[in-house]
Amino acid sequence: MNQEMISVQEAKQLILQNSANTNIAEVTLQEANGCRLAETIYAPSDTPPFDQSAMDGYAFSFDSWDRKSALIISGEVRAGSISPEIAQSGYAIRIFTGAPMPPGTDTVVIQEKIIVKDNTIIVTDEKLAKGSNVRLRGSQTKEGEAAMQAGHLITAAGISFLTGIGINTVKIFSKPTVSIIVTGTELVMPGEQTGEGKIVESNSPGLVAALRQIHISPAAVIKVDDDEAEIVKAIRNQLQQDIIILTGGISEGDYDFVASALQACGVKKIFHKVKQKPGKPFYFGSIKKTSVFALPGNPAAVLTCFYEYIVPAISHYTKLDYFKKLMLPLTGDYQKRKGLTYFLKGKTRDDAVSVLNNQESYKMNSFALADCLVELDEEKEFYKKGDRVSVNMIL
Amino acid sequence: MNQEMISVQEAKQLILQNSANTNIAEVTLQEANGCRLAETIYAPSDTPPFDQSAMDGYAFSFDSWDRKSALIISGEVRAGSISPEIAQSGYAIRIFTGAPMPPGTDTVVIQEKIIVKDNTIIVTDEKLAKGSNVRLRGSQTKEGEAAMQAGHLITAAGISFLTGIGINTVKIFSKPTVSIIVTGTELVMPGEQTGEGKIVESNSPGLVAALRQIHISPAAVIKVDDDEAEIVKAIRNQLQQDIIILTGGISEGDYDFVASALQACGVKKIFHKVKQKPGKPFYFGSIKKTSVFALPGNPAAVLTCFYEYIVPAISHYTKLDYFKKLMLPLTGDYQKRKGLTYFLKGKTRDDAVSVLNNQESYKMNSFALADCLVELDEEKEFYKKGDRVSVNMIL
Structure with a gap:
């Protein structure tokens, strides 16, 4: 650990400062559903078109x-x-x-x-x-009038409206393309036989589902062993994407090859290691327009980093707010280590939030019950029941 | 108008009482994303599988x-x-x-x-x-233990968790299948030339987008003229679906054939006409397991009925709550006609709700800006600024 760890806030800022942030695409109205408009739409004709x-x-x-x-x-x-x-x-x-x-x-x-x-x-x-x-003709919308302003969210009713005035395609702030590379010789694919020190690869299913939750289908999902050449090849093949997410191999073990593979691919390291739990070895880098998030291999760290860092990076492209942030009172006391921000699996109820049991980053049973991540300050050590804390919703 | 109109509350009750309500399907974990579990999952083995x-x-x-x-x-x-x-x-x-x-x-x-x-x-x-x-082996989940309870919402983290313990498919409360039939000789498809009294068909694009908003892809979208035989044929072809949505042709004009076509298909009318604005001619019927919603043809009435009546019917299948209901103060006065429930296009901001301009049911420009429908009581006539009203979110 000879590298300087940075704070969660610094990490979040550095990601936004070093991310590409706009893809504008012309798409059909159905593809634009739930997206933000990147142009002002002017009515091509009067609606209704006749009295x-x-x-x-x-x-x-x-x-x-x-x-x-x-x-x-x-x-x-x-x-x-x-x-x-x-x-x-x-x-x-x-x-x-x-x-x-x-x-x-x-x-x-x-x-x-x-x-x-x-x-x-x-x-x-x-x-x-x-x-x-x-x-009367034109009593809803007159030819040449601004029918929908740039920045507006395109809803189902918006699609009905735009169709009705004769619009078929629109320019939107489009979603980034995302590839997932999971690393680990110990991983077998779901449905394959485990045993001999192997475990089922569960990070990509979680990431794919989390991406789909925000209406993104990954461009590729690749599984590689802890082998530097293999990892380099997988990264090189995905450099046309806006975002690459890697899992595993980013700590300092003898078989952690992701950081060196990224370097070999020309990815510029922005930071490596964040003062947080889970996910301390979290790495972020960039190359041309591609942002690279290399996450530690523990499933809870993977999804925590996804919701805390990757979702805001995706919002940067789409201009959409995906999840609410709240301040809610804790239902119990909590003691943590000073010097690390904690992201704890939580459950909201009746305008309060409970920290769930089983917070270890290899345990996913608590995450499966969570509707939020409770963010506890780096500098604080003791929280009392009733203390208001940051609650980052994930549903 | 020789038929008894019923209230919005009666209509909502009758729909739920006369709807099929459960489809249980075994699906892959990715397909189960965002669905509610219809069985309790027991762990097939210990996780981790070894110390x-x-x-x-x-x-x-x-x-x-x-x-x-x-x-x-x-x-x-x-x-x-x-x-x-x-x-x-x-x-x-x-x-x-x-x-x-x-x-x-x-x-x-x-x-x-x-x-x-x-x-x-x-x-x-x-x-x-x-x-x-x-x-330790089994320290997250022990073989035979209940890993996830029936009724639980399957999240991305839940998918990661279940994959990790060796689960590949689960039984869920599945989405109903939905077909859309739009009627109207005046309608031309988007992109086609209008003129000669024609207008662009904008109801099915709105309904398709609204269904996709709640993660349903329609089984079929069919456009038919105001021709009873054609409408009968279209309905018969969709009777295998859980839900059929028709638009247009449900008033009492000489060319409104939807009610008679439904009768000819054997659909049992549950109600026809509701004391509401927009969407007074709204019809609901059923045949075997299929629920039939016949909506008036105005785009605002179509989407209002979708969010107010069809979404709750879909929730009946999936056990999911799609949209929040709030009570918020009005930002201005509003006067309405007594005897009808009004559903007004509204916009929430700073814990208050504004009624948008252009509420006529053929005008979609206001609906395109709305994030909610404001529900005003049948019996009330005057609302004052600051009065708390029912706000049914649609985003």
Whole structure:
């Protein structure tokens, strides 16, 4: 441990300072779901595209009517078609919701407020005004108007809206591409036989699921042994990605080859080792536009570093806030070692947070029950029940 | 309007009472991400599967050591291999994190707390106790023990945990299958030319995005004209789904064929028309295990009914709560019509909620900005700034 360890806050700052932060991509609206808009959208045309009836009823010209006389029904127009005739004074055209107003009409009386007699209608709507029950062309959105501002979050309703005004693709702040490289000769793939000192590789399944939780599918998931040449090759093959996540092999053991492999690949080390528990040997580096996160191999350290460091780096690209940060009172006392920030598996309930049992970084049973990480200050040693602590939600 | 309209509360109850509510499926852990477990998982074996070193260091037998003498280094064992030799009294074996403890050893001294001299080590760790720095077999999870309870939410950490104990598939409360049928002769598909009374079909893009927001990909999206035979055919083709969503054609116009088409398909009407705005003509029915939601064609009514009625029906299957419900003060006065529940596009900020402009159900620009629906009571007419109202989040 001849290297200077840095604080969690310094590590978080260095990551953001040394990360690429913007990929703008033009995507279909469905691909843009949940993304932030990187351009202001201007309406390509008026919406509605024509004056249309808002109701089922009868369309006629208000000014040429004396409010008393019956109107003669002349034809009909339904949604999706156009009126074959122009309404003359004294005539009304049967119309349905969404149908274009026939030329010469400007007002609709709804079908519940008329009396039909032979081939005429008598209007019984006392309050009917010129333009009633008509949606005017452009009354939602006018051609050329800013329909959605840059930076706006694209929701399902936003997709419906943009589709309706004739937009099919948009520029968004897109997700970074992410590859995962797990290292460790002791690892066998899920479903394979363990034994002979082997354990099941559970870091990549956790990382893949955590990435999918924030709507990212990893570009690649690679497993390599503790072999420097193999690790170098795996890293080189992924340097086109925005983010590479490695697990294992980053401590100072005789078989920890990740740091030297990264150096051999030309990755510039930004820091190695953070004053935290779990995940002290955490490494961050960069090469061109690629950020490299090398995490210690313990499953709890892997996911803790993912939520604490990699998610904020991804937010830097997407401009999205994925998880809430809260301040909540502890439900019990807690004693820790001074000099390290602790990230503890926690569970919130009734506006308080409990630290779960089994915090050792190789134990995942507590993490499986957690909905948050409780962040305890580097400099503090004792926490009392009721002390307010930082709670970083992970769900 | 010769039918009895029911209240929003009645409608919500009737939907849950008349919905199938459980599909249990066995899926891979990745597919189970974010789902609720429908069985209790018992550990198939001990984890860790063998006693292993928690650190890089030297393993030896604590009881056969006098706390003073140097120990002779005899061989090494790294993660993923097994020790070729049994440790004799007076000997220590070089060991790395995760490596199995060699037979005859029970304690590890970390490499930072020894002095190496020739081929021996002197232990400088005063506090070293028997069993130090060893993770015992089964110390996380013991064979046969309940590793995760039925009803538990499967998170990324849960997937890492379950993978690590040798679980590859689990039974979950699975998502319902959903098909979308949009009706309307006036509709053209996005990208097609409008004109001649046509408008762009924007309901299915909104519904698809809203379903994806809760991690459901629709089984089918079908567009049909206002033609009863065509609608009947489309419905019949989707009766194997858990949920069918129709839009449009459910009012009482001469070209509204959805209700009669549903009857022709044997769908039992549970209700038709709800005292609400938007979405008054909303219909719900069922046939065998299939629930049928027929929504009015206005885009705002479609998504309002989706979030208010269809999402709770989906929750009934998955046992997941998708969106928060809050009580927040209004930022302004609001006047409404008595006798209808209003669902207004709203935006929360600083623990208060604003009703957005442009609430007409054909206008989607306000919905595109909304993060919630503000639910105003059927019986109330006037709301004052500061009145606390129900806020149904949609993000």
